[in-house]
Amino acid sequence: MSNFNWFVDGTIVLLYLAGTLTAGLYVRRFITRLDDFLVAGRKVDLYLGIASLSATEFGIATCMANAELGFKYGFAGITPGIAIAVSMLVIGLTGFCIKPLREQNVITIPELFQKKFGERVRWASGVVIVLGGLLNMGVFLRQAGDFLAVVCGFEMSHLELIMTIILAGIALYTILGGMLAVLVTDYIQFVVMGIGLISVTLLIVFKFGWGDLNNTLQSNIGSVAYNPFQGGTYGIDRILLDLLTGFASVLTWQTMISRVLSAKDVKTGQRIYQGTSPFFLVRFTIPVILGIAALHYFGPEAYEENVKLAMPGLLSAVVPVGLIGLLVASMLAADMSTNSSYMIAWSSVIYNDIMKPIHQGLWTHAKAIRWNRILIALIGIFLLLYGLWYPLKGDLWVYMQVTGTVYLSSMSVILIAACYWDRANNWGAIAAIIVGSVIPIGFLIMQQLEATAEIAAAVGPYKAGVATFVFTGGAMVIGSMMKGKMTNK
Amino acid sequence: MIWFWSIFVSLVIVWYIVITVLVGIRGAGDIKKLVRDSKNSHDKN
Numbered sequence: 001m002s003n004f005n006w007f008v009d010g011t012i013v014l015l016y017l018a019g020t021l022t023a024g025l026y027v028r029r030f031i032t033r034l035d036d037f038l039v040a041g042r043k044v045d046l047y048l049g050i051a052s053l054s055a056t057e058f059g060i061a062t063c064m065a066n067a068e069l070g071f072k073y074g075f076a077g078i079t080p081g082i083a084i085a086v087s088m089l090v091i092g093l094t095g096f097c098i099k100p101l102r103e104q105n106v107i108t109i110p111e112l113f114q115k116k117f118g119e120r121v122r123w124a125s126g127v128v129i130v131l132g133g134l135l136n137m138g139v140f141l142r143q144a145g146d147f148l149a150v151v152c153g154f155e156m157s158h159l160e161l162i163m164t165i166i167l168a169g170i171a172l173y174t175i176l177g178g179m180l181a182v183l184v185t186d187y188i189q190f191v192v193m194g195i196g197l198i199s200v201t202l203l204i205v206f207k208f209g210w211g212d213l214n215n216t217l218q219s220n221i222g223s224v225a226y227n228p229f230q231g232g233t234y235g236i237d238r239i240l241l242d243l244l245t246g247f248a249s250v251l252t253w254q255t256m257i258s259r260v261l262s263a264k265d266v267k268t269g270q271r272i273y274q275g276t277s278p279f280f281l282v283r284f285t286i287p288v289i290l291g292i293a294a295l296h297y298f299g300p301e302a303y304e305e306n307v308k309l310a311m312p313g314l315l316s317a318v319v320p321v322g323l324i325g326l327l328v329a330s331m332l333a334a335d336m337s338t339n340s341s342y343m344i345a346w347s348s349v350i351y352n353d354i355m356k357p358i359h360q361g362l363w364t365h366a367k368a369i370r371w372n373r374i375l376i377a378l379i380g381i382f383l384l385l386y387g388l389w390y391p392l393k394g395d396l397w398v399y400m401q402v403t404g405t406v407y408l409s410s411m412s413v414i415l416i417a418a419c420y421w422d423r424a425n426n427w428g429a430i431a432a433i434i435v436g437s438v439i440p441i442g443f444l445i446m447q448q449l450e451a452t453a454e455i456a457a458a459v460g461p462y463k464a465g466v467a468t469f470v471f472t473g474g475a476m477v478i479g480s481m482m483k484g485k486m487t488n489k
Numbered sequence: 490m491i492w493f494w495s496i497f498v499s500l501v502i503v504w505y506i507v508i509t510v511l512v513g514i515r516g517a518g519d520i521k522k523l524v525r526d527s528k529n530s531h532d533k534n
Contacts, residue, residue: 194509226490
């Protein structure tokens with residue numbers, strides 16, 4: 001039974017939705033050039049950049065995935081957040097890769113690759129980025145639907161309708177207002193999300209008591225809940241994968257890097273990364289606390305079959321009327337900012353890199369913007385269909401890591417090589433793309449097939465993920481050196 | 490290790506409160522400037 005009250009809480013949610021849509025639609029009239037639509041004319045300043053990047057990278061799927069980590073592993077589940085936060089801070093301070101990338105005034109990473117490796121590598125990189133990105137994003141809608149259904153007390157049979165309505169609202173302002181609308185709504189969403197998450201977290205901690213939450217961890221998980229290095233629960237291979245994906249995502253994840261590319265200058269881009277880096281601790285810490293609280297409230301058996309629903313189940317039961325409306329508005333805010341940014345990020349890569357051989361950069365701004373709008377709509381339809389039928393197996397966070405690895409491994413290796421290795425060439429880049437895609441996609445297929453599911457379970461997603469990074473790096477070096485030798489001969 | 494995570498969680502929540510207020514105030518200025526600049530370049534075109 002949910003505490004959600006349709007009159008009080010429903011009004012709060014409606015007010016938030018009306019405000020966001022109005023703001024998003026208001027700025028659509030200022031879109032005249034493709035740069036305005038895809039990178040907001042490269043005019044983004046520090047605080048808006050921090051708000052936008054933070055809001056984008058915290059969605060309902062992330063919150064549920066990270067709460068699941070808290071429920072299963074306790075505070076050890078914060079480890080990926082520490083890996084990403086440290087990576088972002090180091091890259092922001094040093095400008096590693098992001099400085100040369102922003103200086104080139106490109107819209108996407110593959111555009112930079114063309115300068116070093118040629119058109120084919122640009123096109124192939126675009127395909128890999130979109131493939132990995134869409135697979136990763138494919139589960140977002142279902143998670144959002146699950147969350148809202150549990151927290152608001154909808155029938156699960158209404159899930160498809162909820163998912164469609166959420167997506168239609170997001171698509172409307174993204175299609176019309178592009179990156180400008182995404183940034184303006186991200187700002188509103190950052191503030192609403194912050195108020196909601198802080199209020200609910202403090203309420204939960206004070207309601208259950210910090211000492212009692214820790215007692216629950218001690219009795220259910222033991223000391224490994226506090227130390228990811230101890231025992232086999234979390235494990236070294238998983239920590240290593242967290243570090244690799246954290247570093248690679250900060251360097252190449254299109255939704256993150258697009259904030260650097262939209263920044264008004266290189267220095268601002270670096271400062272956006274520096275300022276946002278602690279947010280990645282928040283992104284894990286708050287959901288992990290909610291996950292631990294769900295374990296405390298329900299016990300380990302109640303949600304054994306679907307741990308992801310434990311956190312929304314807890315919130316629907318303990319958050320009072322009024323605050324639950326703010327919570328739903330804040331989670332909708334989190335999800336809308338994520339989905340809108342992701343849709344525009346992948347559409348920009350499809351148009352800018354995959355469709356490059358068709359338009360050759362010669363189409364008028366109006367035609368280019370029209371095509372980007374069509375692409376965003378098509379991505380929305382894909383998300384709806386994929387979100388409905390893909391049966392998720394294993395941890396949600398692991399699924400997102402594995403699908404993300406499809407492109408994180410090859411793109412990070414190629415980006416580093418493009419920026420800092422003179423002998424890198426297109427053979428190495430193509431080899432890295434092939435190896436970086438085959439291993440994670442193969443692993444996902446093996447997980448789904450009955451005949452190979454046991455082998456996939458024995459290898460595990462962490463070793464497969466780490467192997468992807470190692471072999472991709474090797475492929476880049478070997479491929480580049482082979483071409484070098486052939487040319488010398 | 491409990492003390493470590495207790496301090497860690499406290500610092501993260503305090504930082505989040507501070508950054509939400511700071512970005513809430515300063516970000517509004519950035520939004521106004523961004524919309525004004527976009528409007529100006531739109532009018533020029």
